[in-house]
Structures are given as structure tokens and as C-alpha cells.
Amino acid sequence: MQLQGIHHISAITGDAQRNLDFYTRVLGLRLVAKTVNQDDPSVYHLFYADEEGHAGSEMTFFEYPHAIPGRPGAGMVHRIVWRVGSSEALDFWAERLDLLEVPVTREAGAGSVRFSDPEGLDHELVVNTTGDAPLAAEHPEIPQAHALQGFEGVRAYAHDPAQSGALLERILGAEKTGEATWTLRGDARGGWIAYDPAPEERGRQSGGSVHHVAWGTNVAEHPRWQERFEEAGLPTSGIIDRTYFKSIYFREPSGVLFEIADDAPGFTIDSPVEELGRKIILPPQLEDRREQLEARLTPLADPRAGWAAKA
Ligand code: ZN
Numbered sequence: 001m002q003l004q005g006i007h008h009i010s011a012i013t014g015d016a017q018r019n020l021d022f023y024t025r026v027l028g029l030r031l032v033a034k035t036v037n038q039d040d041p042s043v044y045h046l047f048y049a050d051e052e053g054h055a056g057s058e059m060t061f062f063e064y065p066h067a068i069p070g071r072p073g074a075g076m077v078h079r080i081v082w083r084v085g086s087s088e089a090l091d092f093w094a095e096r097l098d099l100l101e102v103p104v105t106r107e108a109g110a111g112s113v114r115f116s117d118p119e120g121l122d123h124e125l126v127v128n129t130t131g132d133a134p135l136a137a138e139h140p141e142i143p144q145a146h147a148l149q150g151f152e153g154v155r156a157y158a159h160d161p162a163q164s165g166a167l168l169e170r171i172l173g174a175e176k177t178g179e180a181t182w183t184l185r186g187d188a189r190g191g192w193i194a195y196d197p198a199p200e201e202r203g204r205q206s207g208g209s210v211h212h213v214a215w216g217t218n219v220a221e222h223p224r225w226q227e228r229f230e231e232a233g234l235p236t237s238g239i240i241d242r243t244y245f246k247s248i249y250f251r252e253p254s255g256v257l258f259e260i261a262d263d264a265p266g267f268t269i270d271s272p273v274e275e276l277g278r279k280i281i282l283p284p285q286l287e288d289r290r291e292q293l294e295a296r297l298t299p300l301a302d303p304r305a306g307w308a309a310k311a
Pocket of ligand 1: 212214247
């Protein structure tokens with residue numbers, strides 16, 4: 001039983017429109033689902049991903065309107081690492097982000113491009129050397145060969161990464177692949193978490209900070225993970241039905257909130273692939289409150305609305 005790398009990463013935004021603009025127009029991801037936070041249906045839960053909304057590429061945001069900027073501290077993810085296809089793709093992104101006035105850091109010889117989203121969430125692009133299938137979205141200004149290809153890993157802050165490593169290795173089946181890096185790899189995909197020394201200042205989970213990281217599994221094995229956690233005495237949320245997948249949440253010893261998410265049924269439960277992200281989708285139990293809920297949400301334009309005219 002092996003976890004399939006990162007399934008999705010969920011973060012917080014204080015400004016849904018600016019967030020949508022950055023992740024779709026600038027980074028070229030596809031808005032694959034516009035839904036509501038199931039724990040607070042008055043706010044959005046936005047999902048950006050590859051063209052078909054595959055696990056391994058889903059970056060999601062809970063909207064807390066006007067949330068003050070967050071700050072990563074101990075027990076929080078502070079950087080999201082994405083794959084691209086080649087060093088030419090890194091050149092493309094360095095140039096594109098610069099043109100779009102997104103400050104870029106490119107360390108000589110480092111083989112990566114670093115930047116932050118408008119709320120200060122750090123991202124890094126690296127060349128995909130894994131052989132895992134690229135998970136890319138279409139965008140009129142971004143050649144397919146240069147598009148983001150899904151998650152490589154996350155970097156978190158910890159005071160004592162060895163404690164996290166023990167859980168990652170003994171319970172989650174991770175392999176230690178660096179000084180403070182652990183990789184979770186299944187038969188289809190892999191991904192890693194690396195720990196960096198935590199700053200002294202306490203973190204603040206708010207706009208531009210990561211809420212949790214989900215590791216992927218499949219429908220058949222999902223309940224067996226819960227059994228394994230129970231046997232290990234690890235406190236979890238139990239299995240929660242998130243409509244698009246089932247989830248188990250728990251905190252790893254450094255404090256990062258982990259989730260185990262299965263691979264079914266995905267976003268096409270609501271819409272055919274070509275219509276993903278167009279209308280607000282609600283879990284069945286909220287459908288009868290649609291009118292009332294939609295009236296409270298910030299209107300968001302379809303990021304692909306102008307595409308035909310541009311082409
Ligand atoms: Zn999640």
C-alpha cells in the first residue's frame with residue numbers, strides 16, 4: 001500500500017478574483033471547480049488543476065474575503081514546488097513572469113525559478129526528472145511543452161524534522177530521499193515533503209498560506225489507511241466524504257495538516273470535461289440552498305471566456 005505523491009494542496013486566499021487571475025491567466029492552470037467550502041458554504045473553494053482536473057495537479061483555495069496576509073512558521077508549508085518539462089521551460093517562465101511584473105528569483109545553477117503569488121505564497125518551478133506523466137492545462141499564451149506539469153513537492157518549516165520523518169517512514173511508507181526530505185511514491189506518481197529550519201516568529205494561517213497537503217491513494221485502499229492509522233494510535237478525522245473524493249485528515253508531528261485523499265470520482269461527477277469550472281457546483285446536500293448561497297459569493301468571471309476571440 002503506497003501513497004501516490006501529492007493529490008492536492010489547499011491554501012487560503014483573501015481575494016478570490018485576484019487569486020483566480022493569478023493561477024489561471026498568469027500560471028496557466030485551469031479552473032476546474034468553483035464550489036463552496038463544505039465547512040462554511042458562504043465562501044468559495046476554488047480548484048485549479050490540469051486540463052482534466054487530475055490529482056497531482058490540484059491547487060485549491062478557500063476564500064476568506066479580506067483575510068490579512070498570513071506568514072509561514074513552524075508546522076506550516078512555506079513553498080510549493082511544481083514540475084516543468086525542461087530547462088527551456090524554466091527560461092520561458094522566468095521571462096513570462098518578468099513580463100507580467102511578477103518578481104522572479106533565479107539562482108545561477110540552481111535549476112529553478114522562484115516567485116510568490118499576490119498574497120506572498122511561495123512557488124518554485126523545477127525540471128521534472130521523475131518520468132511521471134505531465135499534468136498540464138491548455139492556455140493560449142503558454143506552449144504545452146512549457147506548461148506546469150503538476151506537483152513535485154512541498155517545503156515546510158519544522159523544529160524537529162526527525163519526528164515527522166518517523167511518521168512518514170513508519171506509517172505512511174515514505175522513503176528518506178534527502179537530509180530532511182521524504183518521498184511518497186506509488187505506481188503512478190510520487191512527490192515529497194522537505195523540512196527547513198523554522199523561523200523564530202510564529203506562523204499565522206491566513207491569506208497566502210497553505211492549509212493542508214493531501215497525499216493520494218485509491219478507492220480500494222483508502223479505508224485501509226484509516227485502519228492503519230487506528231492501529232498506530234494516530235488521531236484522525238475519520239473518513240470524510242468530500243463529494244469529489246474521500247478524505248482522512250491528521251496532523252503530522254511537526255504540525256503540518258495532512259490529508260489522505262482517494263482518486264474517485266473526481267470533478268467530472270458534476271460536469272463533462274469541457275465544462276469544468278464554468279458554474280458554481282454544490283455538494284448534493286447544499287443544492288436546495290443554491291440561490292441563497294450564490295447570492296453571497298463574489299461573482300467570478302469565466303477565465304476562458306475571451307479565448308475564442310483571442311485565437
Ligand atoms: Zn484537501
